[in-house]
Amino acid sequence: MSSITVADAGSAEDTGRSETPGFRLPLGLILPPVLFTVALIAIWAALSAAGIIPRYILPSPEAIFNEFIKNYSVLTKHALYTISEALAGFVIGNCAAVLMAIVFSYSGLLKDAFYPFALISRAIPIIAFTPLLVIVLGRGLPPVIAVVSISVYFPAFLNMIRGLASADVDYHEMMHTLSASRWQRLRIVDWPASIPYLFAALKVSASAAFIGAIVAEWIGANKGLGYLVVISGQYFKLPTLWAAIIVAAGLTLILLAIVVLVERMLHRWTATATDL
Template sequence: MSSITVPDLAADAAGGSEPGTGPAGIPWGLVLPPVLFVVALVALWAVLSAAGLIPRYILPAPGAVLNEFTRNYAVLARHAAYTSGEAVAGFIIGNAAAVLMAIVFSYSGLLKAAFYPFALISRAIPIVAFTPLLVIVLGRGLPPVIAVVAIAVYFPAFLNMMRGLASADVDYHEMLHTLSASRWQRLKMVDLPASMPYLFAALKVSASVAFICAIVAEWIGANVGLGYLVVISGQYFKLPTLWAAIIVAAVLTLLLLALVVLAERALRRWTAAPGEI
């Protein structure tokens, strides 16, 4: 077991600040490099566009995309709201189901032996390929898109949660067994805290996958959303609208990922690896 040292306690008393953290608690050492990279990338984009080295029918100038944001803000916001609702709903449903099923499987050797191999095999199946079938079953609109996202995020979270529950320290289980602790008490005090680092690793992957799956599913099973907007814009060669929708989707993905990271930092006491405490 790891121990908490005096310097660790002093750091906690000082507010738990980390190296490179600003007065508002912002980790500038992590934030500045990607921000500067994006600024440099946009500047390079602008220079190459002005020099005519990038064809406008492939990538319009940054000014054209920016003008699209200001001119069609309401349209982008409406489609972004639909995609955000689908992605977040699927993200929550899929991960919640994964956590519950992992807990059930961890306490049932028969279920684990019967279904766990299929969960491993499912990683090789392109879930988005089932979108047409889900559209037939659920109809067009929100339900099939949410279902695609939920299924896509379910399996990474389920597999990681199973590994996390299995990683619990046996010594803790033996100690609680001698104290006549119930199965629920062992789950709450040992298994769930041990599984948190694994779960948040899966949540970060799921946050990146959720919007991608929602947008791809919208190509087939929706008539609204950023994915639908990308398809329609491409068909009518409205490239500034297409790239504006892509940028909005990227920003929304980063926001969801940031929320997961913030939740992980807030629960650091339970999500830290053993050597980090």
């Protein structure tokens, strides 16, 4: 294991301090997607006005904007229901994944027995189990939260397994030399090494949470944005349908932005070796 002099440590500390990003998002990161969105809406409005895009497929931006104003209370009510389902499943699934990954890191036998099934599970669409969950748990919040939890569990579990095993062997040798306990190795070496993997999983989970909630609402709920999409489609209320879709997309982006901001706040622990 290579040695580090005091001067090297001081320069590394200064470099890390100068390169650690602040909490302000750079304009270059925000401006391009904003300009692209504005241009996309302008093209959409022009094509709708020219009749190139049939309004029975995609209403004009003006019609959807009016739908937001007219049915604001309805969209808010269903959005709050979906938010509660998605966030509950997001927290439950990720917490369970982290705890199970830590347990499996202590037992190689459990890891060898369960890990192949975790890999296979990613090829099975969770929506196939939604009717069964509705039968077991009933309609409403429980089956939807269960679907979301399962959707976010396996990506987080697999990433945490990789993250906990990614720590440098030299660090483990040093901890062994210091007679550190298994808990001390986990807290000092394995857990910091797994944090970048955890945030990578959280970014995937941020999208999977709302997707899972909306899809599960098609079958097992009588509230939520997914339910609103189904009902609007059945009655050909396309502005309401697209308004619900846009709200769901916005909520997904908000949750993803929160995860990214937290990751930036914890940059000292989430940075890779090449970033330091």
